[in-house]
Amino acid sequence: xxxxxxxxxxxxxSASSCNPSPVTDGRLVWVYFxxxxxxxxxxxGTTVWARSVEEEFGPDHxxxxxxxxPVLTSNHVVLSVMNGPASHLAAWDxxxxxxxxxxxxxxxxAYEADQGYTTPMVLSHRGREAVLVWNAEHVTxxxxxxxxxxxxxxxxxxxxxxxxxxxxxxxxxxxxxxxPYGRGQRLFGLALEGEGDVTATAHRWxxxxxxxYVPTPLVWRGRLILLRxxxxxxxxxxxxxxxxxxxxxxxxxTPFYASPLIAADRLYAVREDGMVxxxxxxxxxxxxxxxxxxxxxxxSPVPLGRRLLLRGERHLFCIGPPI
Numbered sequence: 001x002x003x004x005x006x007x008x009x010x011x012x013x014s015a016s017s018c019n020p021s022p023v024t025d026g027r028l029v030w031v032y033f034x035x036x037x038x039x040x041x042x043x044x045g046t047t048v049w050a051r052s053v054e055e056e057f058g059p060d061h062x063x064x065x066x067x068x069x070p071v072l073t074s075n076h077v078v079l080s081v082m083n084g085p086a087s088h089l090a091a092w093d094x095x096x097x098x099x100x101x102x103x104x105x106x107x108x109x110a111y112e113a114d115q116g117y118t119t120p121m122v123l124s125h126r127g128r129e130a131v132l133v134w135n136a137e138h139v140t141x142x143x144x145x146x147x148x149x150x151x152x153x154x155x156x157x158x159x160x161x162x163x164x165x166x167x168x169x170x171x172x173x174x175x176x177x178x179x180p181y182g183r184g185q186r187l188f189g190l191a192l193e194g195e196g197d198v199t200a201t202a203h204r205w206x207x208x209x210x211x212x213y214v215p216t217p218l219v220w221r222g223r224l225i226l227l228r229x230x231x232x233x234x235x236x237x238x239x240x241x242x243x244x245x246x247x248x249x250x251x252x253x254t255p256f257y258a259s260p261l262i263a264a265d266r267l268y269a270v271r272e273d274g275m276v277x278x279x280x281x282x283x284x285x286x287x288x289x290x291x292x293x294x295x296x297x298x299x300s301p302v303p304l305g306r307r308l309l310l311r312g313e314r315h316l317f318c319i320g321p322p323i
Contacts, residue, residue, distance in 0.1 A: 020069040021119075021300075023077070028094070030077045034066040038079060040097060049097035056099065057081045057088060063165065067117030071131070073144040076100050078131055082116040089120070089133055089140075089147060101147040105136045107154070111162040113137050118169040119216075125150065125192070134179055135166045139190060153190050153202045156181055168259075169216040171224055173238040176204065178224050184213035187226075189241050205241040210234060216259040216300075220281065227260040227269050233285060247285030249277050259300040263308075268301050274312060276301075293317060 020032040028048060029041045036054030041047055060066060060083040068080045076091035087105040092098060107114075116135025122144065123130055129144035141151035156179065157164060168180040172192070179188040187207040194201060215227040223244065224236040233247040249269060258270040266288070267279040274293035280286045299311035307320030 019065055019067050023070050023072055025072060030070050030072070032070050032079060038070065038092065040094070051092060051097050053079065053081055057090070058083055058086050062115050063112055064117065067167065069119045071120050071122050073122055073129055073131065076144070078120055080116060080118065080120055080133060080135055082135055084114055087114065087136060089131070089142060091147060103142060103147040103149065105138070107136050107138055109137050110157060110160045110164065112165045113157055113162065116166045118166050121169065121172065123172065132170065132172065132177070134170045139170065139177055139179060151192065151195060152197050154199045155203060156188060167214050168212045171217045171219050173219040173222055173224060176238040178217060178238060180212040180217060182211060184211045184229050187211040187241065189238060207241050210243070214257045218260055218262050220262050225260065225262065225267065227256055229255045233267060233269065233279065245285055247279060249287065250290065257298045261301045261303060263303045268308065270297050270301055270310065272296055272298060276310065
């Protein structure tokens, strides 16, 4: 059976049993918990199926609590199962929960770099559905039908640094994969070209003076927007890695864990202490508002029409015009 979340101790003060975000197609909702349970539910909460990822792949050995979220392809729900040498990318049938395919991710890595809290990305590549994955010191692209590897790039930790778990997920812009790494100290630009092992050819640029440890970056108008873990937003040109501008938020010892949101050319950045910043990006970075929600927030904001959803430690907030 899956681990009992009521007795499994937390591995980080900010972690909970529901770090992974649910995903839906409008008819069913797929959820993943640190208990190791992956499940499909109807919109009224009825369980359609449930599987123990822990029973199929073994218990995770993550230093921190589970952080990856499930994603949907046309036929499958896909999950990064990161537990050291037994790590896999795996897919289950969306309707039945049957394990459809599994691909090992067992490269030799430095300590903690063989783990990962990133979420896969589903995209179209040369006319076919594909899944992009970043963890265990490799960025890989897989055929969504059977998980077969299309593209594989390593070389992101040439010094063999320990304690560098991949946390922020990559972004894709104009054929470039933008990969934050190194606890916010590295940012890579990889060209999504070729097939097979492209480690020797894919690297276009690397920055060692910027990055993002936890918040996943965004692509806005063809540019990369980084929310750095402390108090800066940075706009970067994907093709060259050049910084176009840097915007400063309020200085604070409290970090940003939630990923940012851009809606209507406004950046929404949520600090751990529940302070929500709204900033204009065009024609220049400018903080427009700061709002204290009164409780810690680790979840990323979600747009809902003209409204904004914020999940705090104790409340779910809906911000916007009255219904």
